[in-house]
Amino acid sequence: MPITYSIDKRQGIILEVWTGEVSAVDLAAYWKRLLADPEALAIRKTLVDVRNCHIRFSGEELFDLVRAVAELDLKGRRWRSALLVGEPIHFGVARQYQFFAEMYSKDAIFYDEAAALKWLIASP
Numbered sequence: 001m002p003i004t005y006s007i008d009k010r011q012g013i014i015l016e017v018w019t020g021e022v023s024a025v026d027l028a029a030y031w032k033r034l035l036a037d038p039e040a041l042a043i044r045k046t047l048v049d050v051r052n053c054h055i056r057f058s059g060e061e062l063f064d065l066v067r068a069v070a071e072l073d074l075k076g077r078r079w080r081s082a083l084l085v086g087e088p089i090h091f092g093v094a095r096q097y098q099f100f101a102e103m104y105s106k107d108a109i110f111y112d113e114a115a116a117l118k119w120l121i122a123s124p
Contacts, residue, residue, distance in 0.1 A: 051086035
């Protein structure tokens with residue numbers, strides 16, 4: 001699986017890592033798994049590290065996944081993500097997600113991991 005996560009109970013965050021090629025099918029399967037995890041749903045704060053991946057889905061596919069998977073499975077719950085990027089393509093996709101998900105998620109984009117963690121941990 002090109003997207004994995006672990007839960008840092010001490011800091012109260014989810015650590016999500018994308019590696020290799022990530023398709024829309026991969027992202028849909030990952031979100032389904034994450035949003036079925038009661039621990040993750042209780043936390044709803046994620047550091048998303050996409051620095052070591054190749055994104056293989058379009059903006060339209062991302063929009064469709066946000067609407068068909070994330071919004072439906074969250075059932076009105078709010079989420080917060082620090083999106084950690086390394087390249088302009090990562091920034092572009094992160095910005096698209098930030099815009100598409102604004103109905104349920106408060107997100108910020110970072111190139112620096114320490115700054116991303118600080119923002120995420122300090123947020124309510």
